Amino acid sequence: MKSILIIEDDATVAEAVSFVLERNGYETTHVETGSRASELLKKQHFCGALIDVWLGSEDGLDVLARLRADGNTLPVVIMSGGGPGHTLESVSTRADVLDACAVLFKPFTDEELLDAVNRSCPDDSCAAD
């Protein structure tokens, strides 16, 4: 089963995203902060990650930037719901620079989510077991 890491500070959004992914054959793990995500990524294999842009006091794009700086090439889909200074353009541009596979703007449809996740990790052999 392909496993996806969800980095999202809003528990209700994380739950809704898991709801869709799990019903479509994915396994999900939810963390609320970038540092928790880094720890987990060191000891556990994931096929991809969904990162929210506004993580309370941190910026999800900064979290992705740190991962990339550490040499992590995990396929990543960015989720954004706006927020001060987070226009659609600015988020898309920066996500592109950081080699994110897709940017989803909330609220997005289940098809958009699944399509983005499938595209980011097309290789079935990636599944851990």
Next chain:
Amino acid sequence: MEPLHKDILDAIDRSMIGYAIFDRNAHIVHASSSARHLLGFSAQADVIGKPWHMLDHDTEEMQALRWKEYEAFLASSKPWQGVLRWVWPDGSRRYYDCTASSCSDDEIIIVINDRTEQVLSQRRMAERDRRTSNILDRLPMGVMVQDREGAVLYINRELTESYGVTAQDVIGQKQQAVEGLRHRHHIEPLLKEVMDCPEPIIGRPLRVNAGPLKGTHWLVYVYPLTGDNGEIDRILTVEFDRTERVRLSEEKGVYQKKLYELQKIEALNRFAGGLAHELSNILHPAGVYARALKAQPDQPDREKLLERINTAVLQAGDILRQTLSMARGGTSGLQPLDLGMFLRELLSYSQDVAPTGLVYHLDAPGAGLFAMADDVELRQVMLNLLVNASDAQKATGDIFISAGRGGIPPADLDVVPSSSGPFVWIDVMDEGSGISPETRSHIFEPFFTTKKRGKGIGLGLAVVQGMVTGWGGIVSVRNSAQGGAIFRVWIPESRTAPKEKARTGQHAGMANNGDAR
């Protein structure tokens, strides 16, 4: 010489007014004992037959001048009166009031009265005046002394240069009589005011509307000066040119207003971003669950999913209501409030509904602390702060509320109060763990919250700041020595007391969803 004259002269001589008699060639015929003493000769000194004008130790030029003067006197055949400078053997200078007149065809009598002390003290005074005047001329302010009739007794350089006149043109003249000073008529009413009521005028701001100083701003001090008889005989005016300062403060006002506008736009941008983020996070799960239910209406966790959708709708509703209360512009409800009375009423009501174990303590003046605010809004502000304080200490323990006046809001706040004060303030101090510098920089931003979803949406303090800035005030926050937070609401002070019965409105039951912390 007649014996009677001799007696009179001897009597005068005894009172230290000396006399001497010369012939027309200036040779001394007789010198009285006082004259000898005053001119620095001993009683035995042989001066008879010597030319008087060469008997002192002054320079030859001076003695030559003296001779010329003497010749002029002889030629005029009129009595001479003047001051004689005389140098003693020790080099000290003496000054004598002298009169010279013919006492016969070939003899001249000169009477000598010592004025050395007077002349020297006059010189010292003149020197002192010159020094004072030097200082006054270097001051960057106008100084003028006039007599009761308005004639100028003194004018310093700042004023002569301002009006394009010279001191010589002005001294002794009335203001109106000097062309340049005619433009100084803006000072006239102040002079009259001081003459009518002999109290100094301290720092009266004046704007000059005509003449070469048109458009300049001055701060004027006028002092009545009394003479020896206790009557006002002179008026001193001191004038500071404040034009540059006024211009700067006007410019500052304009920039501050522009900055304020920019802050409002920036706040609006932030608000729109925050609102978008909040609503999208609420709507997204609702959409997911609605689609799931549509695809499979009879799924097992149907009840749970419907409840999630319902919660999302209610949360969005909360945000919209608070947004509306924040958008409620206008401060038409501004009125003087008695803060002591307001707080006593508010806290007695709040204490009634507070959780057991939470105690409010109020320290506010009994009367006389007046704020200019909207009472319904102030109630909402206070309830928000009280709920926050309560949340910070898990709804138990003591919360201290105090009120006072004075001080200025800290300068490091993101927004600037539109009022320049004076301010009165209300402090709300809790026993929580305080506010970190990181949190403090965002605490008044919309949608900033440290609470879990459902507990607060991060609009409470933004609403509070919005209302208080609407009255011209501001909210600041710091940590107390004990570690808790102190929120201070700065409100412009009201100069007038509230009208009787214009009290604090009803106990408006408020929706409050305790926030940011």
